[in-house]
Structures are given as C-alpha cells and as structure tokens.
Amino acid sequence: MTKVSKKFGTLTANENISFSVSKGEILAVLGENGAGKTTLMNVIFGHYIPDSGTIALKGVRMRSGDTKAAIKSGIGMVHQHFTLAENLTVLENILIGRNPLWGWTLNTKAAEQKIMDISERFGLKIDPHARVLDLSVGEKQRLEILKTLYSNCDLVILDEPTASLTPQEVDNLFVTIQSMVKSGLSVILISHKLDEILRVSDRILVLRHGKVVADMARVKANKALLAELIVGRKIKRPIQKKAKFTSNVLDLNSINTSPTQGSPMGLKNIDLELRGGEIHGIAGVAGNGQRALCELIAGQIKPQSGNLAYKGVLVNSFNVKKFMAMGIAYIPEDRNIDGVIGDMSIQENSVLSELNNPKIATPRGFLLLKECVAYAKNICKKYDVRTQSLSQPARLLSGGNVQKLLIGRWLERNPNVIIACQPTRGLDEGAIAAVHSMLLNAKSDGRAILVVTEDLDELLLISDKVSVMYNGSLTAAKQAKKLEKREIGLMMTGSKIEETIK
Amino acid sequence: MRLEARDHVPEWLTFLVPILAIFFSLFVAAILLIIADAPPLESFYYLIKGAFGSKNAIAETGARATPLILTGLAAGIAFRAKFWNIGAEGQLYAGAIAVTVVGTGAINLPSTLMIPFLFLVGALAGAVAILPSVILKQLFKVDEVVTTLLMNFIIILFVSFVLDGPLKDPMSMGWPQAASIVDSGVLPQIMERTRLHFGFIVAIVTALMIWFILGKTTFGFKIRAVGYNSSAAYHSGHSVIKTMMLVACISGGLAGLAGVTETAGLKGYLTLDLSPGFGYTGIAVAMLAALNPIGIVFSAIFLATIYVGADSMSRAMNVPTYLADVVVAVTVLSVLISLVLTQYKFYFKSNSK
Numbered sequence: 001m002t003k004v005s006k007k008f009g010t011l012t013a014n015e016n017i018s019f020s021v022s023k024g025e026i027l028a029v030l031g032e033n034g035a036g037k038t039t040l041m042n043v044i045f046g047h048y049i050p051d052s053g054t055i056a057l058k059g060v061r062m063r064s065g066d067t068k069a070a071i072k073s074g075i076g077m078v079h080q081h082f083t084l085a086e087n088l089t090v091l092e093n094i095l096i097g098r099n100p101l102w103g104w105t106l107n108t109k110a111a112e113q114k115i116m117d118i119s120e121r122f123g124l125k126i127d128p129h130a131r132v133l134d135l136s137v138g139e140k141q142r143l144e145i146l147k148t149l150y151s152n153c154d155l156v157i158l159d160e161p162t163a164s165l166t167p168q169e170v171d172n173l174f175v176t177i178q179s180m181v182k183s184g185l186s187v188i189l190i191s192h193k194l195d196e197i198l199r200v201s202d203r204i205l206v207l208r209h210g211k212v213v214a215d216m217a218r219v220k221a222n223k224a225l226l227a228e229l230i231v232g233r234k235i236k237r238p239i240q241k242k243a244k245f246t247s248n249v250l251d252l253n254s255i256n257t258s259p260t261q262g263s264p265m266g267l268k269n270i271d272l273e274l275r276g277g278e279i280h281g282i283a284g285v286a287g288n289g290q291r292a293l294c295e296l297i298a299g300q301i302k303p304q305s306g307n308l309a310y311k312g313v314l315v316n317s318f319n320v321k322k323f324m325a326m327g328i329a330y331i332p333e334d335r336n337i338d339g340v341i342g343d344m345s346i347q348e349n350s351v352l353s354e355l356n357n358p359k360i361a362t363p364r365g366f367l368l369l370k371e372c373v374a375y376a377k378n379i380c381k382k383y384d385v386r387t388q389s390l391s392q393p394a395r396l397l398s399g400g401n402v403q404k405l406l407i408g409r410w411l412e413r414n415p416n417v418i419i420a421c422q423p424t425r426g427l428d429e430g431a432i433a434a435v436h437s438m439l440l441n442a443k444s445d446g447r448a449i450l451v452v453t454e455d456l457d458e459l460l461l462i463s464d465k466v467s468v469m470y471n472g473s474l475t476a477a478k479q480a481k482k483l484e485k486r487e488i489g490l491m492m493t494g495s496k497i498e499e500t501i502k
Numbered sequence: 503m504r505l506e507a508r509d510h511v512p513e514w515l516t517f518l519v520p521i522l523a524i525f526f527s528l529f530v531a532a533i534l535l536i537i538a539d540a541p542p543l544e545s546f547y548y549l550i551k552g553a554f555g556s557k558n559a560i561a562e563t564g565a566r567a568t569p570l571i572l573t574g575l576a577a578g579i580a581f582r583a584k585f586w587n588i589g590a591e592g593q594l595y596a597g598a599i600a601v602t603v604v605g606t607g608a609i610n611l612p613s614t615l616m617i618p619f620l621f622l623v624g625a626l627a628g629a630v631a632i633l634p635s636v637i638l639k640q641l642f643k644v645d646e647v648v649t650t651l652l653m654n655f656i657i658i659l660f661v662s663f664v665l666d667g668p669l670k671d672p673m674s675m676g677w678p679q680a681a682s683i684v685d686s687g688v689l690p691q692i693m694e695r696t697r698l699h700f701g702f703i704v705a706i707v708t709a710l711m712i713w714f715i716l717g718k719t720t721f722g723f724k725i726r727a728v729g730y731n732s733s734a735a736y737h738s739g740h741s742v743i744k745t746m747m748l749v750a751c752i753s754g755g756l757a758g759l760a761g762v763t764e765t766a767g768l769k770g771y772l773t774l775d776l777s778p779g780f781g782y783t784g785i786a787v788a789m790l791a792a793l794n795p796i797g798i799v800f801s802a803i804f805l806a807t808i809y810v811g812a813d814s815m816s817r818a819m820n821v822p823t824y825l826a827d828v829v830v831a832v833t834v835l836s837v838l839i840s841l842v843l844t845q846y847k848f849y850f851k852s853n854s855k
Contacts, residue, residue, distance in 0.1 A: 298737075300736075320736065320737070320739045321739040321740075321741070324739045330737065332737055337731070337733050337734065338733050338734055338736075338737045339734055339737065340731075340734060341727055341730045341731040341734045341735070342730070342731065343730045343731070344726065344727065344730055344731075348723070348727075352727060352734070352735070352738045353738035353739055355720040355723060355724070355740075361719075361720045365719050365720040365721055366718060366719055366720075367718050367719060367720060367723060369718070
C-alpha cells in the first residue's frame with residue numbers, strides 16, 4: 001500500500017494540500033495553469049523544498065528536496081516536455097545517469113534484456129537501438145515512460161502526457177497506463193483534457209489557486225462539474241454563430257516553397273481558399289509545414305512556384321509590412337518570442353505594430369505618448385487584458401493576458417485575414433474561452449480566419465471547414481460538422497492522405 | 503544560499519548599484535595604495551583635488567570627458583540594438599582623418615559654417631568606417647564583434663601611413679603629425695585659458711538628442727524593439743536589418759564626432775596618440791550607465807575624474823597612474839555583476855532539513 005500525503009502552508013502555490021494514492025490506482029490531478037499542479041509534482045519529486053508538510057512513501061517519510069532519494073524510493077516522473085538526448089539511441093538514453101556508460105563493466109546486454117521485458121509487459125513497443133531523433137512524438141513518449149519504469153518505480157507521475165499526441169497514440173498510451181496499474185504501480189496523471197481524465201482515472205483531484213477543491217471518485221464526476229470546479233465559476237462556452245460568407249479574400253494556388261527552419265519539408269502544392277466570415281481550421285502534428293504556411297500568408301517567406309491572390313489580385317512582393325498593410329494579421333505560435341517584447345512595457349507592446357498609425361506617431365516619426373497610453377488602455381479594456389499598470393513589462397503578464405493583448409492589438413487594425421497559430425496552447429480554460437470568443441466574434445464581423453491547431457476538440461469546436469496538413473501537403477477542405485476526431489487523427493498520421501488529396 | 507528571480511527590480515536598487523560599485527572599487531584601490539605604501543585617504547584627496555581642485559582641473563576633467571561621452575553614446579546606441587560595435591576607436595580616427603583632409607586648408611569657410619561642416623564630415627567618415635562591418639554582417643553573417651575590432655587596427659595603421667605620407671606636415675621637423683586645423687575650424691574655448699572647448703557642449707547636446715530619439719521617436723522605439731526582441735519586432739512589421747544598419751551608421755558617426763573634438767578641439771592637429779583608447783573606454787562608459795544616454799554623460803565624467811585625478815595623485819603620492827585603470831575596471835565589473843544580481847533575491851538560510 002502506498003500512501004503519499006503532504007501538507008504545507010505559507011506559499012500560495014500549494015496551500016495545505018493532502019492527498020493519497022493507493023497501490024494500483026490512477027489519480028488524475030486537474031487544475032488551471034498556475035493552480036499549482038506542477039509545483040506539487042515537483043515537490044513530490046524533490047525538485048522543490050516544501051515550506052511545511054511531509055511526504056511519505058509506503059509509510060516511510062521522505063527527505064524533502066532530494067531528487068535522487070525520490071527516484072531511489074520509487075518515484076518516477078515523465079515531464080511534459082521531453083528530456084531526451086536527441087543524438088543518442090533509445091538504450092543510451094535509458095542508461096544515462098543510471099549505469100556508468102563508459103565504465104569497464106558496461107553491461108548493455110542485460111540492460112537491453114530488461115528493456116525488452118518491460119516494453120513487452122506494458123505494450124511499449126520500441127527499438128532499443130533507434131536514434132531518438134528518428135522517433136515519432138508517440139515513440140518518444142513511450143521512451144520517457146520506459147525510462148521511468150526501468151528504475152523500478154512504484155509511482156509514476158505523468159505531466160500532460162497527451163499534449164501533442166494524435167487520438168490513436170492517446171489510446172495506446174492509455175492501454176499502457178492500464179497495464180501499469182494492473183501490475184501494481186500507481187499513476188498520477190496531470191492533464192487538462194477532461195474527456196481523457198474521465199476515461200482512464202480512478203480518482204480525480206482538482207486544484208484551484210493552490211488548494212484542493214475536490215477529491216472524488218471518477219464515477220461521481222462529470223465534465224460540466226469538473227470544468228466548474230477547475231475555474232471556480234461557470235464558463236460561458238462561446239457559441240458558434242452563423243455568419244454570412246463573403247467572397248474569397250485569399251486564394252493560394254498550387255504553392256511550393258523551399259524548406260524553412262520550422263518546416264524542413266517546405267510546402268508542397270498547397271491550394272487554399274479563405275472566405276470572409278469563415279474559420280478554416282488546419283489540423284496536423286506539429287512540424288508538418290503548418291508554420292511555413294502561416295509564414296507564407298504573413299508575407300515572411302515567398303513561394304517558389306504557384307501564386308497567392310488577395311481579394312482576387314495577384315500578390316508579387318512578399319514582405320511583412322506590405323501584408324500587414326493589406327490587412328493580414330498573424331498571431332504567431334510562440335507568443336512570448338514572436339509576439340510580445342517581454343522587456344518592454346505593456347503600453348509599448350500595444351503600439352508595437354502601430355508606428356505608422358497617425359494616431360500613434362506623427363508622419364515625421366515623433367511618438368504621441370499620450371495617444372499611445374490611450375491606445376493601450378483601450379486595448380486592455382476592450383479585450384480584458386488584466387494588468388496592474390500599463391508600464392509593467394509584458395513578461396509579467398500571464399499567457400492568457402499576453403494572448404488577449406496580441407489578438408487585441410491585431411483586431412484594432414481591422415484585418416481582413418487573421419492567421420492564428422496554436423492560439424490557445426498552454427492557456428487555461430478561462431483564457432481559452434476568451435480567445436475562442438475573440439476569434440468567433442471576428443468571424444461574425446466578416447473576417448477570414450485560419451486557425452492552426454493540434455487540439456482536435458478546439459478544431460472541431462470553432463472551425464467551419466477543416467483540412468489536415470501532413471508532410472507539407474494540405475488535404476482538401478471538408479465541412480467540420482461532417483468530420484470525426486478519429487478520422488482527422490488518421491489523416492494526421494498520413495494514412496488516408498493519398499485518397500483525400502484526390 | 504539560494505537565488506530566486508525577482509518579478510520586478512525596484513527603482514532605488516538600480517540607482518544604488520553603480521554607487522555601491524564605485525565605493526567597492528575605491529576600497530580595492532585603497533588596498534593597492536596601502537600595498538604601495540601610500541595612505542589611501544590622502545591619496546583620494548589628491549585624486550579629487552586633481553580632478554576638481556581648480557578651474558584648470560575642472561576644465562581638464564571636462565575636456566577628457568568630451569570624447570568619452572561621444573564614444574560612450576556610440577557604444578550605447580549600438581548595444582541597445584544588439585549591434586556589438588567594438589570599433590569606436592577606429593571610427594574616431596576615421597573622423598579625425600576626414601577633418602584633417604578638409605580642415606587643414608583645403609576648404610576654408612567662416613567659423614560659424616566651418617565648425618558644423620567639420621562635425622558633419624567627421625560623423626560621415628565614422629559612419630563610412632563602420633560600413634564594411636555592416637555589409638559583411640548582412641551579406642555573409644560575419645560577426646560584427648570581429649570585424650569592427652579588426653577595423654580598428656586597419657584604420658590606425660592607415661593613420662600611421664598618412665601621417666608619414668600624404669598628410670604629413672612638412673613643418674613638423676620629421677614628427678609623424680599632420681598640419682594644424684585652420685583657425686576658423688578650431689573649436690573655441692568655453693573657459694578662458696583652459697583646454698575645455700566647445701566640443702563638451704556638442705557632446706552633451708548630442709547625449710540629449712540621443713535620449714530624445716530613443717524615448718520619443720518611432721525610430722528609437724524600433725531600436726529598442728529590435729534590441730530587446732528582434733523576432734517580435736519582425737513579426738510586427740519592422741525591418742530588423744534596416745534598423746540595425748541605421749543604428750550601426752549612427753554609432754560610427756558618433757565615434758567620428760569624438761575624432762572631430764579631439765583633432766579640432768583639444769590638439770589642433772592629428773597625431774598617432776590622439777586617442778589613448780577612448781573608443782574602448784567608451785564601452786566601459788556605456789556599460790557603467792546601463793546604456794542610458796543621460797547616464798552616459800555622468801559615467802563619462804566619472805571616468806574622466808578618475809583618469810585626470812589619478813595623474814595628480816600619482817605625482818603627489820608617487821604611485822603609478824595605472825591605479826586609475828584598476829579603479830575603472832573594478833567599477834565596471836562590479837556594476838555589471840551587480841546589475842545581474844539585482845534580478846534576484848537572496849536567501850542565505852539553508853532550507854534542507
């Protein structure tokens with residue numbers, strides 16, 4: 001029997017949290033960003049030192065703040081972001097830090113045997129001699145789990161394990177988790193995907209503002225109840241509004257591009273039409289050319305062949321400033337790197353793209369500082385960017401507020417086309433709802449919107465049309481209503497792509 | 503001991519840091535003075551007296567601060583945009599060569615036109631001197647740290663060549679120096695019978711202008727945006743390349759102005775020892791001021807105080823003038839280190855149980 005309980009005060013990140021996990025149990029931990037999930041797990045794993053409270057494993061009190069001791073006593077953690085050495089093989093990645101890799105007594109044969117045993121027992125198929133950089137995302141995930149299982153742990157913590165998996169890979173992962181608990185392990189699963197948690201967990205722990213607000217058996221939970229517990233209030237889900245389609249705003253005709261940094265395969269023969277009053281969703285596993293597509297429409301890269309027409313007129317010169325002036329807005333994926341300037345104030349970030357706007361600066365280039373403040377105030381008020389003061393540096397904003405600021409900044413320009421790349425990645429439920437309603441409102445204002453996302457729930461929730469990107473190609477668009485998640489999942493892995501293209 | 507990142511660095515701390523750093527470096531200097539058998543307090547008295555003790559001392563400090571303000575601004579504005587111009591020394595000499603070419607008789611205008619004309623020519627020459635580095639960076643992604651640094655040697659050797667060749671003053675009795683700047687081009691004194699010249703005012707006005715540009719114009723906004731996060735600036739429709747090229751040319755131009763003040767203001771003619779490393783010291787000036795243009799004026803005056811004061815201290819106490827270099831180096835190092843450390847809170851108690 002395994003019992004983990006801990007309490008600790010003062011720090012608001014985690015306040016007096018107690019819970020236990022029994023042997024063979026799957027405990028799901030739910031909560032918004034900043035609710036304290038990751039902090040809590042890091043405390044258990046010994047990364048952080050709790051201010052008060054204790055952790056006990058199998059009745060034995062653990063030394064706090066000692067990661068090695070945590071591993072030794074049988075706690076394994078799979079982080080949300082992979083911690084693998086890309087240039088080593090699967091086997092080497094598992095052995096790192098455990099066996100002396102370059103000692104005289106290196107015994108890889110035994111290790112390999114043990115890995116094969118584990119992978120058979122839990123259905124974690126993997127080639128121990130494959131290089132990590134050749135693995136798919138799902139395989140890397142399996143390797144991470146294998147790595148923790150290899151050190152004979154009793155309790156495995158999985159932090160957002162399904163974040164970048166296709167539905168099929170999620171199914172496989174859950175089979176593995178089930179077989180893990182069957183053989184006596186305990187699992188703590190951190191996630192914000194309610195459907196998945198309701199599918200696999202035995203018990204659900206909900207955190208809010210660092211406190212436990214619910215600890216219940218799965219059978220007593222349902223989606224609506226959990227969502228309310230997580231946020232602490234009812235979330236108004238944005239509703240799909242009917243909007244009038246207008247004519248095509250943007251046409252892409254058999255466009256090819258050379259490889260770019262984010263998309264090594266480039267774009268292959270892309271056809272795409274964006275109409276006003278419509279959200280076109282693009283699904284796909286990250287790295288299949290979505291980024292290149294966004295950059296193309298934002299004017300950052302130019303096609304090698306094919307053409308792009310804006311409102312029926314062919315566009316020949318590709319540069320960001322010109323595309324912005326035409327009325328194209330690009331909400332980039334990495335909002336803290338490509339979106340805001342963390343060291344500049346919120347006020348300055350609000351006018352970053354507006355230096356040619358006569359409201360912001362005179363034609364001779366003198367900033368109208370009072371008008372800048374008014375402009376920023378308006379954005380923050382209109383789009384609910386919560387901030388203490390406008391002169392705060394933007395890096396102090398939460399992810400949701402950064403995104404609202406960015407989208408707001410673009411919407412103030414009255415764009416005809418909005419490209420949103422992973423607009424809700426890493427945001428909490430409240431912010432996701434806000435971003436969705438911003439996009440849906442923009443749609444009903446008659447703007448053409450392209451949303452790139454890996455989250456299929458989001459895709460089907462907000463888009464009118466859906467196509468899937470795989471290896472640089474784009475499938476023909478289909479009505480979102482007629483599609484199912486599984487079908488899209490298959491297309492994301494390329495299996496049905498040949499038929500769909502024709 | 504543990505470190506924890508601060509959300510927000512309090513304002514008073516950013517002011518306190520340079521002052522504490524100065525005291526720390528004086529403390530280090532005091533240790534060295536004791537080792538050199540000189541009483542530290544008395545030595546510091548002579549240092550202050552040497553820098554501010556008389557009309558002449560004040561003028562000398564101001565004259566020394568003049569080129570440091572300009573090269574400090576040159577480094578400051580370039581570093582703001584993350585263009586690492588280490589070549590202010592060479593750009594300074596480029597400005598000096600240019601005013602020598604046009605100002606020793608080739609062109610002669612009334613003073614009110616001649617002086618602005620010389621400043622313009624010097625600034626242009628400084629900007630031209632940085633162009634090879636800018637072009638190499640944009641075309642072939644050659645690191646500008648390397649190219650601007652190496653350009654210094656090329657330009658200084660070129661100065662050496664012209665001073666023994668085409669620009670050599672025939673009346674110089676064989677010394678490698680150029681002819682004097684024509685009278686109408688010489689910067690007037692602003693304190694009678696001292697070496698403090700009009701260039702000091704030019705330097706301070708320039709600092710105010712740079713401050714205004716950085717804070718109140720779209721161009722300054724772009725410079726800061728490109729410096730802090732060029733990727734976000736690019737996504738917001740700004741041309742990172744154009745901004746960086748312009749900043750580099752302005753930086754070179756500012757260093758060129760320092761060449762003008764030294765040639766037409768202090769010395770009156772071009773020699774090989776025109777600048778005892780003003781270009782490099784400018785980097786220290788800018789760093790000490792955390793790249794703030796107004797701060798650069800004060801940090802330049804501080805460094806000038808140390809250098810000028812150290813001369814009189816060394817005469818009075820019989821200690822080497824190199825102590826000035828120690829004070830400057832320790833101050834800059836401790837400011838840089840403490841600016842990083844202000845980002846963190848410190849916990850000294852041990853938390854492990």
